[in-house]
Amino acid sequence: MRKLATGVVAVLGIALVPGVAAGSAGPGWSATWAASPHTPTDLLGPGWGPAGFEDQTVRQVVRVSDGGAAVRVRLSNAYGTSPLVVTGATVARADRGAAVRPASVRHLSFRGHRSVTVPVGGEVVGDVAPLAVPPLAEVTVTLYLAGRTGPATGHLFATATTWRAAGDHRADVAAEAFTETSQSWFYLSAVEVLDPGPRRDVVVAFGDSITDGAASTVDANNRYPDELAERLGGRRAVVNAGIGGNRVLNDSPCFGERATARFGRDALAQPDVRTVILLEGINDIGFANFAIECTTPNPEVTAAQLIAGYRELIGQARARGVRIVGGTLLPYKGAAYYTEAGEAVRDEVNAWIRTSGEFDAVVDFDRAMADPADPDALRPAYDSGDRLHPNDAGYHAMAEAVDLSVL
Structure with missing residues (x-):
């Protein structure tokens, strides 16, 4: 198995809430949800991971454990074979199925830009997203992947439904465009909440x-x-x-x-x-x-x-x-x-x-x-x-x- 690249690409890029190295106790961020990434596999039959994505939107529903006044996400390309270009992404409070709560959609940025390239073997950390979440709340993280991604780093056994749509539907509130489902997670490795403590x-x-x-x-x-x-x-x-x-x-x-x-x-x-x-x-x-x-x-x-x-x-x-x-x-x-x-x-x-x-x-x-x-x-x-x-x-x-x- 290919070794992981050493280090991560931490790109918080916000003056009021400095980037905090993962695992540190400095003020700023606390883990609230995670999925350990691994190599994509077709163990359960042909799936989205080995094939990857192209001009598709992937909406993932996760339940946080702790709450906070704002969130940020981590995206992993630890097992990718080429740089991963995320054209755009949003976070929102989940509703039923692939739908999200109106007025809760927040566009994610990475060092001030809505698009980001994740290097092979690397990880990126998003900027602060001003979305308050209570403890045990469900949120969606939606990724629009315009170009061909190649094999998708992810987590096979999510025991949760992930949704896919053709084209760019990252900001959709309704669920109609999301007609395909999987029970794996892709690229999303963590959600963190703003922690005033810490x-x-x-x-x-x-x-x-x-x-x-x-x-x-x-x-x-x-x-x-x-x-x-x-x-x-x-x-x-x-x-x-x-x-x-x-x-x-x-x-x-x-x-x-x-x-x-x-x-x-x-x-x-x-x-x-x-x-x-x-x-x-x-x-x-x-x-x-x-x-x-x-x-x-x-x-x-x-x-x-x-x-x-x-x-x-x-x-x-x-x-x-x-x-x-x-x-x-x-x-x-x-x-x-x-x-x-x-x-x-x-x-x-x-x-x-x-x-x-x-x-x-x-x-x-x-x-x-x-x-x-x-x-x-x-x-x-x-x-x-x-x-x-x-x-x-x-x-x-x-x-x-x-x-x-x-x-």
Whole structure:
């Protein structure tokens, strides 16, 4: 997999609110929503990502966790093969479907210009957009892409509807032009809100498909990080840095770089981050028995190797002054890649997470989600049906398992 370019292109360009480096605690901005970018893939069949866009408008609906008096966005071309030209973009309060609330549309600018070019491997940060958003509000970010983009950096498993229209409809209030849909996000990697504090209290949920919200209801915002944000009631932000299929120790051509490689960008670089909840490792265990193009390389992984990976992540967090909370791995008996040998590794890893004292705190997702009649399996009421991913009730239970004081 091609390495990411070092650094980002930060182009705030506004005198009253200076640009703040991602992850810093300087006054200005706080993370409120994010989607970890990765290489576009046709894993689920022909999609928009590998083909890219040309003379099309892409409208994406996201729910923020924290609110603020103004917003800005980050756009990523981390995995593009050519410079990305965004001809224009808007942000607005979402209404039904692809519609937005009248009078809420704000044209985005980048260093004072409505168009921007994002270099290959790079990222741009928008100027302040004077749109006040309350906590837990849905907003749309709409991109008009006039020229051919090539493969589109994005996030495959959005569990949310993205809309597309032919031509330039970036400022449309009505939904009629948006006749095509996808369940992935494209280019949009973050939304941030103006933070007068700053409080430095953002929580990043970092992990794989279980953090990403796989098998939850589309457009319902029932992923466990969303449910956790609801528990917090907008008092602090919860940012989702999950990637379906991601692993701690091995890269994937479809599911992103290994956790130890992407942790700095996707978790520690979030503005005002204070705490990371780490829940990852079940794919490292299971993919050894599930060989497809997207899961290779897929070596057999030992508990000692996973623990070494966790220790590397703990070290990265401590070096940045960020708290790291360890989540025990959920039961998965009956899942497609379950084996008794893998279960032994999971048990050993979970015992270490609970007892080692190396994390700042622990969330015992395993015990919260286990079937009392068979602790190696998900509780039936929490099972989406694949014996691996929770359903909406399960994600709610995961959020309830988090002791808010550890955040």
